[in-house]
Amino acid sequence: MKETTTKPVLDDQRTTVYKVDPEHPESESLPTLRTEELLLNMGPQHPSTHGVLKVILELEGERLVKSTPVMGFLHRGVEKLAEDGTYHQFIPHTDRLDYVCAMYNNFAYCRAVEKLMNITVPERAEYLRTIVAEVQRIIGHQFWLGTQALDIGAMTVFFYAFRDREILLDWFDELCGARLTTSWYRIGGVERDLTPALIQKLRQFLDYFPPKIDEYVVFLEKNRIWVARTKGVAVISAEDALSFGLSGPTLRGSGVDYDLRKYEPYSAYPRCEFSVPVGKNGDTYDRYWIRVQEMYESVKIIQQCLDQMQEGPVMADVPSVTLPPKERVFTNLDSMIQQFKLFSQGFNAPPGEIYCGTEAHKGELGFYIVSTGGGKPYRLKIRSPSFIHMGAFDYMSRGYMIADAVTIFGTYDIVMGECDR
């Protein structure tokens, strides 16, 4: 099969004159037919938009001439709500940003507040955070793999990916009592330690999982239709991808190895050995390949963290900022008062502003916090990768077929909860 990696060129001639067919001379009497662009609304309720997103497509025949995303159907004013609550109170709000991968949002937010407060997290907590973040990355990529293939017609892999995702969600359930909106990270550490049973379950999963990734790959790469619909679709050059501010696998597919885990190492990542897969052609297939490779890398990272992890506290000991241990809250009056005050009044943050970016599985998830002192953020801005990726949608979709619009949503791995905030 011949692969096209260059973008199809649009025919500039908008008016088509039908030539007279010599075998049917009677058609000569037909008038010259004029074609014009067709406007088509895709969404807001379309299963491939992963939430509620509307795109106005301008079509010439079946080719996309221009597409205008209409967003904000899921806008809840999270940034405004952040200004009204304390730093601790905002953690559950971050779950609802990218509701598919709540753990990584918590992680990104807690890291930003820790940078603002200048808190060092204990070593065991760093390992735990890395382990859970990588589990979340696997879940995110499984979700992406299943739904993206489902959107463009390859159904089988969806069931296999979701079967394995279920194991990890149940693991989250045992860890923190919730499958999706987890709120397990805390400012200064994590809410609770992993029990030996959980560690054992995770180790079992790590042995079980890599052969399953090979299985997913077979389902997709042997599927001729799926390959034809991803190879050479939604191509973007490295230069354009950078200019648009794309991040995560969407950027790495174009050959830029920008990964904050390597560029600005944080948590336990500098102590783990892993590689950052980078694509060549910048098309949907390359981004798929990167995500699959990242799942293998995540397994490696979790394995190393479990091996290296030592016993120790899981919460930084900064009583003015971090929460007291739960057992003490229930038995000790001072700790209860402290917990109550931290949640209701907050801690006194120094005036200043910070930006802290974290490599979530979709891309760079960043929090920009402006503090003027006191217990509430003065301004909190969320740099969500989905929103910024949508900015490149029009550019990336031009010239492709209308059915490719679904592939292009899929290639970003968008979740509208994060996009609209």
Added chain:
Amino acid sequence: MHALAERIQQEYPRGFIKAVEWRGDVAVTVTREFLHDIARFVHDDPEIDCDYIVHVSSVDWPDDEERFEVVYEVYSIRKRHRIRLKTRVPESDCIVDSLTDLWRGAEFMEREVYDMMGIRFRHHPDLRRILMPDEYTEGYPLRKDFPVQGKGWRDTFEFLNETT
């Protein structure tokens, strides 16, 4: 002062106002007139070379004369450093030059700032609301004088449990 900020100051002494380095982040405040020139310098200069736009944001300081602050954060993939450019605008004339010609990703980010804070961008290709509805006329939600519970259509209803 940080080397990057010093370089900007040397090149544009009239546009440079101040530089702050806090928690490892470098923030350079510039005048509104020079924002585009300095951004172009930050983008093109081989020493600074910021080819990646991270986010565009805005902060409302209602008590200040120049009420709004526009924040651009850019990163250099090759040099691995980030720099934050800030500029202030008064409420009566809240418009700054758009940087969409330097970083194309700024288009959506600036639209969001316009939508949420009401700051306009000169030469922006498509300055419309992005998250709020197009026909929304109740103001700009992230301004400090906008109530958290929202306002508009809902205010016309009477609620039974209101205590006032």
